[in-house]
Amino acid sequence: MESIIKKIEQEIASMTSVTREEETGVVRTTGDGIAEIDGLEGAVMAEMVLFDPTFDRTLESALKDAEQIYGLVLNLEEDGVRVVILGDASRVYEGMRVRRLGRLLSIPVGDGLVGRVVNALGEPVDGKGAVGASGSGTKLTPIEREAYGVMDRAPVNTPIHTGIKALDALIPIGRGQRELIIGDRGVGKTTIAIDTILNQKTEDPATRPICIYVAIGQKESKTARIVADLAEAGAMDYTIVVTAPASSPAAFQFLAPFAGATIGEHFMDQGKDALVIYDDLSKHAVAYRQMSLLLRRPPGREAYPGDIFYLHSRLLERAAKLSKEKGGGSLTALPIIETQEGDISAYIPTNVISITDGQVFLLANLFNKGQRPAIDVGNSVSRVGSSAQTKAMKKVSGKIKLELAQFRELEAFMQFASDLDEGTKKQIDAGQRMTQILNQPQGKPLAFEMEAAVIFAATNGFLDGFPAAETSAAEVRLQDFLTREAKAELKAIRDSREISDATDKALRAKLDAFAERATPVEKEA
């Protein structure tokens, strides 16, 4: 005790030798979460500032309320700056001192974030204490940074398996790709993203991507539900949730995706794979619009600030597949956009479509018809993913594509044709079968070898004994059968990532047995 007291006394005695020099300004006005500040002439865009609640107070009262209030510089003006208050704006008052921090907005990033739920500033909001206490330390990292250049990148060559048959077979996504999920309200956009996270459980832990789900402007209850579901499935072991709920200030919603990208880059820079989901960028754009109105920026199209396109493209550019020299890591981005009545020509959808490598279109009419996921496979694309598709998936997906394309043409014809010839009927049956095979319940992503085996069975006629309309039920039995009786074949596909001639043969033999055993019962019924 004696020595501690001595130490503190020494500390105090030597204290006034410290002289701090800082650039400071004074709050001119404040309101709506924004502060106008006189001074801070040296400040730059996106720099962090600190509102000092202690300046005008006695030490005693200052220590009672010493929590820092950060701000983010977003407008540089002739005689001052406009700052978004990142915290309790009611504590900011006119005449308050504001200090420059001389660094861009930064968040603490580290491996310890895995399994955690944080806000846009990287602060934990799950009540589990400080981040990094258990794992390695965190590092303050600016949330804005230049994306990797062409020289540092490598072509996309590894798939990220979503576990959703329609995607993995027809619209394959590669690690490092930017694939947009777009559709109206309530058509299953989030479900696709979350199922993709769930499916990473089936990946080899050594190469399993770290997943980051960024919830922007969502209802808190919805995000809580998602976190609970992820935790229950054991998916929080490799997932981080960044949440800026609808109830949070627009600035937090604006910052959240950048925080998500920064966290993803942390893993990519270590040579790992990461997957980030921005749910959704429509709400992000709205938050930015709201902020910009408060900052009195001149509005552009649809009243969005003119630089929203630039903002989104900078965000999505950060997705990358790095070259070997850079460690070979990757960051895959799945941005989500909500459309109004399917209108993809509105400002924000057009923008984001143009800065992604492909789009998954979800259609309300398909959803309402019961096709789930409601993916418009005819129009959805993935421009770089097919080079990343496994041989196994390539082998089985060709046929399904063809049959679906033919089916789409026939579907229109069916509307008015009264009697169809045998050949046409057969084709329609096949199309229906394929459509049903691509249906998949929520929360049931499939390991890719199972996806490949199921599609293999369907496209090679092993389900033809079932009525086409009952394909989904047949698939359940098929999966069950494969799990029980085709372990070796599934493993072979998983390990080699292809369906070798030997596996092909063995699988056919098993499937013959399945078709024989299963279908007579169905036929009798």
Next chain:
Amino acid sequence: MTNLYAQALWTASQQEGADAKKLVKNLTEHLKEQGRLKLLPSILADLKRLDARNTKLAASVEVAHEREAPTALKEAVARGIHAEKAHVNVSLIKGWRASGQGMLIDASAKRELIELYRSITTA
């Protein structure tokens, strides 16, 4: 526009031997000539704002105790802050602080204790 008039007026008023009466007379005459007399109220508003801002950002030196004033003023000058006198602010506990030129120089024990408190409580 009015901001520029206000800025010019303020700068002129800060010059040595500035004559307020004459400055205002010149301005109103100029505005009349240009047919912009209507701008006068908003020029006044801008000028008030400018003045408030410059007062807020004006050089000031505070000390915890009167006896620290000479050193504090000298130290402040060395860092480009010229204040006429130092005000006593006992809440600083010990030492001094100065602001001006958009800078804050803080050599007070209060600040140091706050930083110490923060580093202990957030560790």
